[in-house]
Amino acid sequence: xxxxxxxxxxxxxxxxxxxxxxxxxxxxxxxxxxxxxxxxxxxxxxxxxxxxxxxxxxxxxxxxxxxxxxxxxxxxxxxxxxxxxxxxxxxxxxxxxxxxxxxxxxxxxxxxxxxxxxxxxxxxxxxxxxxxxxxxxxxxxxxxxxxxxxxxxxxxxxxxxxxxxxxxxxxxxxxxxxxxxxxxxxxxxxxxxxxxxxxxxxxxxxxxxxxxxxxxxxxxxxxxxxxxxxxxxxxxxxxxxxxxxxxxxxxxxxxxxxxxxxxxxxxxxxxxxxxxxxxxxxxxxxxxxxxxxxxxxxxxxxxxxxxxxxxxxxxxxxxxxxxxxxxxxxxxxxxxxxx
Ligand code: SAH
Ligand code: AVI
Numbered sequence: 001x002x003x004x005x006x007x008x009x010x011x012x013x014x015x016x017x018x019x020x021x022x023x024x025x026x027x028x029x030x031x032x033x034x035x036x037x038x039x040x041x042x043x044x045x046x047x048x049x050x051x052x053x054x055x056x057x058x059x060x061x062x063x064x065x066x067x068x069x070x071x072x073x074x075x076x077x078x079x080x081x082x083x084x085x086x087x088x089x090x091x092x093x094x095x096x097x098x099x100x101x102x103x104x105x106x107x108x109x110x111x112x113x114x115x116x117x118x119x120x121x122x123x124x125x126x127x128x129x130x131x132x133x134x135x136x137x138x139x140x141x142x143x144x145x146x147x148x149x150x151x152x153x154x155x156x157x158x159x160x161x162x163x164x165x166x167x168x169x170x171x172x173x174x175x176x177x178x179x180x181x182x183x184x185x186x187x188x189x190x191x192x193x194x195x196x197x198x199x200x201x202x203x204x205x206x207x208x209x210x211x212x213x214x215x216x217x218x219x220x221x222x223x224x225x226x227x228x229x230x231x232x233x234x235x236x237x238x239x240x241x242x243x244x245x246x247x248x249x250x251x252x253x254x255x256x257x258x259x260x261x262x263x264x265x266x267x268x269x270x271x272x273x274x275x276x277x278x279x280x281x282x283x284x285x286x287x288x289x290x291x292x293x294x295x296x297x298x299x300x301x302x303x304x305x306x307x308x309x310x311x312x313x314x315x316x317x318x319x320x321x322x323x324x325x326x327x328x329x330x331x332x333x334x335x336x337x338x339x
């Protein structure tokens with residue numbers, strides 16, 4: 001061998017795998033929002049489905065909410081996740097990790113770190129979200145951090161399109177952040193049933209639940225002093241302006257968030273601060289608001305151990321493991337199919 005031509009071999013960092021995305025929302029989103037808003041703004045209590053919060057700006061605002069000192073759910077859930085991640089992920093290989101309503105990538109990083117590089121190289125992470133920008137931004141960050149990871153981003157509505165998900169490999173579904181609390185009770189049971197319809201024996205579902213606690217703590221989390229939650233709430237009007245060619249002026253509405261004890265839920269509303277008339281040109285609609293009238297924009301249900309057990313039973317799922325913080329503010333529950 002001619003040593004003059006010897007080549008120094010250096011370990012090569014694997015090239016980040018590219019992100020594969022499947023978009024099942026093109027076309028559907030426009031039709032859904034037109035139909036939903038026509039119905040919801042003509043109801044006696046005007047309302048807007050909370051999935052419409054999450055355009056690119058709304059997704060970023062939610063990330064800002066997660067960093068607020070008053071918004072305890074994120075840091076409380078993360079602390080529990082850090083504790084249980086080694087047990088959940090230590091042997092997680094050759095499986096799919098499906099995250100419904102994935103948003104940013106902070107929480108999933110905790111699980112992926114615990115999986116370790118050799119497991120990570122065999123698993124596939126499948127984030128599912130209505131917000132394409134959230135999926136792309138989060139996945140790009142993950143691929144930088146874990147070049148060995150395979151990511152399949154799915155842009156879809158998880159309330160109606162779960163059947164598009166691959167199910168051939170063993171699965172763990174994650175539904176974190178207490179997003180389940182943004183559904184009505186019956187809706188959440190139907191949703192859990194549709195997940196269990198995609199599960200095989202041995203598959204798992206990890207769900208985050210925000211628990212009932214003092215009214216003061218709850219209301220502070222949705223009325224932060226920096227006004228980020230207010231901006232998030234009002235942004236839904238910008239979404240309607242953009243998607244339906246409407247002319248809402250968000251400054252004509254005030255943010256309102258309070259704990260409805262009887263319903264065990266935080267309610268968010270937008271309250272008209274004057275008499276208003278709004279045109280939504282794309283759906284040929286005009287809507288009047290009296291001063292003081294509200295648009296109900298979100299419910300965020302708060303749970304007890306009993307309400308969670310009842311829900312799992314009604315959905316035909318069994319609870320395998322239960323994890324909470326010391327104060328009982330948040331619970332992470334591992335569910336499986338009934339034996
Ligand atoms: N899981 C993350 C984000 C929670 S925010 C966390 O725990 O911090 C709720 C997420 O669900 C947002 O990213 C939003 O875009 C998504 N989402 C809301 N409704 C949805 C729907 N119907 N289908 C798919 N994604 C939805
Ligand atoms: C995504 N979801 C669980 C949040 C919640 O707390 O209900 C959305 C949110 N709304 C206001 N602040 C945060």
